[in-house]
Amino acid sequence: QLQLVQSGAEVKKPGASVKVSCKAPGHTFTKFGFNWVRQAPGQGLEWMGWISGNSGDTNYAQNLQDRVTMTTDTSTGTAYMELRGLRSDDTAMYYCARGQGVRNPSAFGVWGQGTMVTVSS
């Protein structure tokens, strides 16, 4: 089944930054938007933001907009999410999810396998 491929688990100290990648297979990267969703251990889903695979336009969750940056590399079909100023409550599984089109928002039809980010001193 089609799936986005994410980078591996990370362990970071408080105050550090983390950058997670998400590679989309095929040659249709610019036809979709890409979302980042995180899930703290035992908790629900929290939308972090969206980036257009076509224009690079972004839309971030208000509670994260000062600390998060989303980018894309259309030459490799890869989306990136960087989170700065890490805190212990940023410990979570981070997912990328492809929208059903370029519209923001849209339903999330394809998901990555997840990247565990652990923030600990």
Place this chain on the structure above:
Amino acid sequence: DIVMTQSPDSLAVSLGERATINCKSSQSVLSSSNNNHYLAWYQQKPGQPPKLLIYWASTRDSGVPDRFSGSGSGTDFTLTISSLQAEDVAVYYCHQYYSAPTSFGQGTKVEI
């Protein structure tokens, strides 16, 4: 911002019985331009990413068994599993994509 509220938080259903999960949005998610409800349902099994089951409130995604169905309108929606199978044990989330910021319900855990 639209707030999504699911009920119940958890439910236990016998194999072969019906499971019903409710989702209420704080505002309508119906588009007047295309008459579609911007509401999706996901299934998340332990250790796995969520999987899209239903979009446009009632359209099953490719490969989703027909025991899963979505219904509702306006602000009230329902996911029904007509005959629960062992592999349906999971957490289910509703999701509005009508307006940014997109938002999820808190999840409903379905057990046998």
